Amino acid sequence: MRAVLFLFILTSGLLTQAMLLRAIAQVTSDGTTNTIVNSNSNNYTILNGIAKGNNLFHSFNNFSVPTGGSATFNLMNTPNITTIFSRVTGGNVSNIDGLISTLNSSNPVSLFLMNPAGIVFGANARLNIGSSFLGTTANSINFADGTEFSAVNPTATPLLTISVPIGLQLGQKPGGITVQNTGHRLIAGFTPIKLGKTPTGLSVTTGNTLALIGGSITLDGGVLQAPSGQIELGSASTGTVNLNLSTGKFDYANIQQFGDIQLSNQALANASGAPSGSIHFQGRNISFTGGSGALLVNQGNKEIGDIVINASELLEMRGVGTFGFAQNFLRSDNAGTGVGGDLVVSAPRVQFLDGGTLASRNFGAGTGGSIFVTAADSLDLIGFSPIGATASALTTNTFGSGRAGDIQVSTGTLRVQAGGIIVVTSTGIGAGGNSNINASKSIELSGENPLNLSSSGIMASAGSSGNAGQITVSTRRLNVQDGAIVGNSTVASGNSGNLVVNVSDSIEVSGVGAQSGVSSRLVTNAEIRPDAFRQQFGLPPFPTGTVGDLTINTSRLQITDRGTVGVEHQGIGNAGNLYVNAESIVLDRAGSITAATKSGEGGNVNLQVNTLVMRHGSNVTATAGGTGNGGNILINSPIILGLENSDIIANAFQGNGGNINITTQGIFGLKYRDRLTRESDITASSQFGVSGTVEVNTIGVDPNSGLVELPANVTDPSQQIATGCGGREGSRFVATGRGGIPENPTQQVMSDRTWDDVRDLSAYRKTGEVTAQMGASPEMFVQATSWHRNANGKVELIALQSPANVQPPLTCAALVRN
Secondary structure, eight states: OHHHHHHHHHHHHHHHHHHHHHHHSSEEEOSSSOEEEEEETTEEEEEEOEEETTEEEEEEEEEOBOTTOEEEEEOTTOTTOOEEEEEEOSSOOEEEOSEEEEESOSSOOEEEEEOTTOEEEOTTOEEEOSSOEEEEOOSEEEETTSOEEESSOTTSOOOOOSSOEEEEEEOSSOOOEEEEOOOOBOBOSSSOOBOBTOOOOEEOOTTOEEEEEESOEEEEBOEEEOTTSEEEEEEEESEEEEEETTTTEEEOTTOSEEOOEEEESSOEEEOOBSSOOEEEEEEEEEEEESSOEEEEEEOSSSOOOOEEEEEEEEEEEEOBOSSSSOBOEEEEEEOSSSOOOOEEEEOSEEEEETTOEEEEEEOSSSOOOOEEEEEEEEEEEEOBOTTTTOBOEEEEEEOSSSOOOOEEEEEEEEEEETTOEEEEEEOSSSOOOOEEEEEEEEEEEEOBOTTTOOBOEEEEEEOSSSOOOOEEEEEEEEEEETTOEEEEEESSSSOOOOEEEEEEEEEEEEOBOTTTOOBOEEEEEEOOOOHHHHHHHTOOSSOOSOOOOEEEEEEEEEEETTOEEEEEESSSSOOOOEEEEEEEEEEESSOEEEEEESSSOOOOEEEEEEEEEEESSOEEEOOBOTTOOOOOEEEEOSEEEEOSSOEEEOOBSSSOOOOEEEEESEEESOEEOSSOOSSOEEEOOBSSSOOOOEEEEEOOOOTTTTOOOOOSSOOOGGGGSOTTSOSSSSOOOOOOSBSOOOSSTTSOOOOOSBOOOOOOOGGGOOOSOOSSOOOSSOOOOOOOOEEEEOTTSOEEEEOOOOOTTOOOOOOGGGOOOO
């Protein structure tokens, strides 16, 4: 009996819950706006409402569309309206898993759906309206004439207006908005990315806006599409989001607090088209997980929009998807003759992990979009995707005749590790873009991708006939470790660009890759890639492009543990030039500064430094293989130290040896030799050609520098001593002047008072024979009152005329032996 009763209660509860869900999953009017709802099974037809000019207002107690159902705004009685404003006042979440559409309109119609309690769009949710759609969990919609259409005060008669909406007033705890679906099926390759079997999802017609603004925004496999239009996701509370429907701009300046935006399970926001549109996310923490992303593919020739992500705390990409194009991404492809959309990211902290990418690719004659990242605290590019081994990256590339976009990074600390990269490449005839990396605190590059052994780093590359752009790196401290790279290279006929490194405190280049054994390096070069790589990308057997220059400005440059700084050409062509301006350079444990070429002209090395130290097999080289000539080495350093088989080399094989010119005050441990030995050598030899020259200019210290020439006429001191003063008996030395004699000979006379002996000397006077032989009319001393330095540099005392009552001067004649 108890079991039967329990079963009855359980069954009754399930039936009650099903009935409740059925009751909620419907469209009902709240009676405040003359809205009429007619239902036919799960299909609802909405009529009337209140029309004001081109605006139509509807108010619902509930607004939910069940799976397979529909809600149709039939405008047969109001055909001339252009915007529908609908509110939901009953406090229940709107669950929409069917079709929302408009019917019998003379104009394209936009739809506002406002429910402060929240909105959930299921996998079957669809839009079939003539213009834009805005779903919001705001409390009210504000209009230009000061009126508002509120969803939190349903009892009052709404004040309706013909004015245009200008803002969304959000409460303290607005409901969330969720979009569910099965995720995208994008197909990526060496052509513009394709949608594949990506579901339509929530979509508006071409050129219109799809906006979701409220509390937390969640796309769980959700797909949003606005071809050539705009997608807006805004998570905010406690304030007003200003909007301009004519321009599609949303302004969050008055928002006091932001919420979170999450894209997961290969969710997608897509505004591609001819031309492509724009995408804007605004929130606190914005995360892309499980292969989710935002996409622009421009197929037109007009100016297009950008992908802009603004996070008040964190932008994060983490994890991978389960099929197809599986890494998280923000991507802008340009397939037309116009300019590609930019990727603009702003957040205090930005983290791209597990292969997450910001990528701009140009396939046409136009210019590719650029990447702008502003991360006040830190930017992390760490790791790779286990699917396809793609790196966490900021990357722009051109495959066509147009130029690739630029990369600009401004952050506090930049970390690029475990295969992460910042790279600009040209694999077509178009030129690569420029990279400008600025980190106010530090840049840390380390490690490699263990799946394909590619280095972590900041790079530019010419992979075809197009030239690579320039890289400029500016920071306080730069560390390049464990096989990482900062480099500008060519692997084909295009030229590599220049590399400029400005580091105020210190640069450290050290170590090799744990698996590849490749040196950590700061380089411009032309390199020969492995056969499999060349075949995959159609590269020539050896590069022929020219190598750019490498310029380093820093306080301290330290290269250790096989780290390398230099310029190099492994194919047919000239190596670039290396310029280093530093307070000190330290090379240790096979650290090297190099300018090398295989068959072209060797690059030149120019070191302007206060101290150069080389130890344990380190070297400075400008060598050439094959028929190339060795490069020149110019070193200007007051102190040069080379120990433990450390060398300065400008050798060649068949060509001529380079020239070495050293200007120093002291060179220690290094000696010129005509060939390399186990000692520390300076050599500029050629095995089969003419040896170069070695010139060492040692500049000593001028012993006369800083000395003052003494006057030619020297006063004889023997003529200044009175003969009456005994050398040992009863003599006194009396000095008069300004302040007397200093206690320390190095002290200056500082007192302004004159010295005057006012003692009574009568007790010391007595008659008798004077021992000192004085002249008949002895000269009386006059007290000095000032002094000056004459033209010969001597100090002269000056006294005014002595008054009549001046005290008689003290002389040796007045002194007697006690």
